[in-house]
Amino acid sequence: MAKRIEVEDLDVYYGSFQAVAGVSLVVEPRTVTAFIGPSGCGKSTVLRTLNRMHEVIPGAYAKGRVSLDGVDLYGPGVDPVAVRRLVGMVFQRPNPFPSMSIYDNVAAGLKLNGTRNKQELDETVERSLRGANLWNEVKDRLNRAGTSLSGGQQQRLCIARAIAVRPDVILMDEPCSALDPISTLAIEDLIGELKEQYTVVIVTHNMQQASRVSDRTAFFNLEAQGLPGRLIEINDTETIFSNPSLKATEDYITGRFG
Amino acid sequence: MSTSNLHFATIKHGGDRSFRAGAIAAAVVVVLLVLFVGVFLAVLAIPSLRRDTVSFLTSTQWNVGTGTLQFGIAGLLWTTAITSVVAMILAVPVAVGTALLVTQYVPPRVGSTIGFLIDLLAAVPSIIFGLWGLKLLGPFLGPFYDWLQRVLGWIPLFGKGVESTGNVLTASIVLAIMVLPIVSAMSRNVFAHTPRDHIEAALALGATRWEMIRTAVIPYGRSGVIAASMLGLGRALGETIAVMIILSQTTTEGINVSLFAGGETFASKIANNAQEFDSPAKTGAYIAAGLVLFVVTFAVNAVARVVAERRVS
Ligand SMILES: Nc1ncnc2c1ncn2[C@@H]1O[C@H](COP(=O)(O)OP(=O)(O)OP(=O)(O)O)[C@@H](O)[C@H]1O
Ligand SMILES: [Mg+2]
Numbered sequence: 001m002a003k004r005i006e007v008e009d010l011d012v013y014y015g016s017f018q019a020v021a022g023v024s025l026v027v028e029p030r031t032v033t034a035f036i037g038p039s040g041c042g043k044s045t046v047l048r049t050l051n052r053m054h055e056v057i058p059g060a061y062a063k064g065r066v067s068l069d070g071v072d073l074y075g076p077g078v079d080p081v082a083v084r085r086l087v088g089m090v091f092q093r094p095n096p097f098p099s100m101s102i103y104d105n106v107a108a109g110l111k112l113n114g115t116r117n118k119q120e121l122d123e124t125v126e127r128s129l130r131g132a133n134l135w136n137e138v139k140d141r142l143n144r145a146g147t148s149l150s151g152g153q154q155q156r157l158c159i160a161r162a163i164a165v166r167p168d169v170i171l172m173d174e175p176c177s178a179l180d181p182i183s184t185l186a187i188e189d190l191i192g193e194l195k196e197q198y199t200v201v202i203v204t205h206n207m208q209q210a211s212r213v214s215d216r217t218a219f220f221n222l223e224a225q226g227l228p229g230r231l232i233e234i235n236d237t238e239t240i241f242s243n244p245s246l247k248a249t250e251d252y253i254t255g256r257f258g
Numbered sequence: 259m260s261t262s263n264l265h266f267a268t269i270k271h272g273g274d275r276s277f278r279a280g281a282i283a284a285a286v287v288v289v290l291l292v293l294f295v296g297v298f299l300a301v302l303a304i305p306s307l308r309r310d311t312v313s314f315l316t317s318t319q320w321n322v323g324t325g326t327l328q329f330g331i332a333g334l335l336w337t338t339a340i341t342s343v344v345a346m347i348l349a350v351p352v353a354v355g356t357a358l359l360v361t362q363y364v365p366p367r368v369g370s371t372i373g374f375l376i377d378l379l380a381a382v383p384s385i386i387f388g389l390w391g392l393k394l395l396g397p398f399l400g401p402f403y404d405w406l407q408r409v410l411g412w413i414p415l416f417g418k419g420v421e422s423t424g425n426v427l428t429a430s431i432v433l434a435i436m437v438l439p440i441v442s443a444m445s446r447n448v449f450a451h452t453p454r455d456h457i458e459a460a461l462a463l464g465a466t467r468w469e470m471i472r473t474a475v476i477p478y479g480r481s482g483v484i485a486a487s488m489l490g491l492g493r494a495l496g497e498t499i500a501v502m503i504i505l506s507q508t509t510t511e512g513i514n515v516s517l518f519a520g521g522e523t524f525a526s527k528i529a530n531n532a533q534e535f536d537s538p539a540k541t542g543a544y545i546a547a548g549l550v551l552f553v554v555t556f557a558v559n560a561v562a563r564v565v566a567e568r569r570v571s
Binding site: 051053056058081082084085088089091093095096097098099100108109112113158161162165 | 365366453455456457458459460461462463464465466469473474477478480
């Protein structure tokens with residue numbers, strides 16, 4: 001299931017504006033990698049190139065190579081829709097489909113894949129909700145609207161929706177930034193469990209969170225507004241937080257940034 | 259306590275008050291106007307309704323020239339309803355389809371050009387639509403009508419109607435084109451405002467464009483489209499000139515349910531006979547018919563409003 005991601009010399013543009021330059025990194029299977037860095041340095045941008053979600057923004061395009069277990073995601077004949085079925089995504093703001101029940105939200109991806117078998121759907125919905133640590137809270141009200149849940153529950157619902165299609169990789173863009181501390185902890189625990197099966201990449205502004213949940217940390221920075229963001233340093237999380245090799249990284253982590 | 263120098267400023271709410279008064283006054287005037295129109299119609303219609311010797315709601319007769327009054331609206335109601343409903347059946351899919359195309363598929367620049375062209379239809383006067391339907395569209399579709407009737411003639415809906423092409427179907431097609439701009443513009447508006455979050459949620463799950471539209475855009479826009487269709491329906495029900503020009507009047511009693519039938523709608527009936535408003539009794543009969551149209555359109559618009567409001571919450 002879990003797969004290795006390789007990014008080589010990635011440049012990303014929004015129209016004529018270059019947002020990211022020269023990013024190369026490797027994410028090993030069954031690990032959690034955190035992207036940290038100041039606002040605007042291109043963390044979300046890089047994350048979205050890992051499942052080609054940047055392409056839904058008009059004018060956005062990427063150069064370079066992103067591969068999943070050696071297969072180029074941008075190769076000729078690769079359908080971005082197929083890429084997104086292998087590489088799922090969870091967003092900053094919980095975004096369950098408002099017209100759908102809890103059950104239907106989780107089943108949405110499967111139905112896209114053409115699964116109609118009721119029993120198979122039931123099983124997957126339960127497995128995914130359990131996987132997202134939400135089952136016990138919602139098992140008696142699966143037919144209620146997904147939006148009737150609390151923010152933290154909605155975010156776990158979105159995670160359940162993402163894992164329901166059994167992706168290889170799960171991308172998370174600041175998944176806890178709209179949540180209270182308790183819900184945040186619930187999601188952090190969940191991330192720890194997810195990495196047993198999936199490759200996880202998470203963007204976060206919270207240093208403690210990065211150090212708590214991730215195995216590897218990538219620090220991005222930009223020299224000045226208007227210049228492209230770059231990957232400054234990537235290493236084991238422990239090393240990054242205890243003994244970073246670059247001054248810029250240390251300054252950012254210790255809050256002496258800027 | 260006495261040493262406290264906390265001081266609340268005196269705020270002048272004069273602007274708030276006068277704006278409030280003005281707004282309330284305007285609202286009252288509008289409501290009174292509607293009530294006044296309703297009451298006015300009722301007062302003029304009631305004496306004639308009292309003298310009506312047939313059932314006003316179920317009769318299809320319309321004889322108001324001679325001494326006794328015989329008038330019923332069943333035929334008018336049928337023709338009004340069938341032309342409008344068929345118009346909506348034709349217009350809504352086209353409006354929704356183009357709205358999805360314009361907002362979800364084509365580049366924004368192309369989309370707004372197509373939208374602009376559809377909006378231009380709203381600028382065509384109804385008399386032009388009427389003439390076009392009568393002289394061009396009807397004759398052009400004649401062979402197709404003949405074919406339809408040959409193949410599907412055993413279904414009453416496609417049974418024998420009038421000789422000319424000035425039939426319900428032609429009127430419906432023209433009405434469909436006339437309501438297209440309003441339904442399309444409102445649908446485009448709701449679809450264009452589908453939250454980015456919902457769209458990205460669907461795409462990130464591996465939805466194709468069409469699947470994204472089905473899971474995110476359509477559910478979000480559904481009630482807006484229903485409200486738009488209701489407003490379009492209200493417009494179709496009351497359309498006068500175009501229908502009056504197109505529809506052949508018939509003399510046969512009863513209701514012919516065929517799409518190839520002629521007939522008259524509430525509006526076209528009244529307009530066709532404007533020169534007959536010479537006695538209060540006759541006028542009252544037409545006004546009674548008008549009152550029914552008024553109530554029906556009012557109800558349709560009210561439903562549209564309720565649906566549109568519900569969308570917001
Ligand atoms: N849709 C877009 N169109 C144009 N420019 C964009 C778009 N999204 C991001 N950018 C630009 O690309 C650069 C990187 O943005 P990105 O969102 O990747 O930063 P980020 O590191 O995720 O920041 P944050 O921590 O605030 O989320 C910024 O300069 C931003 O202005
Ligand atoms: Mg971001």
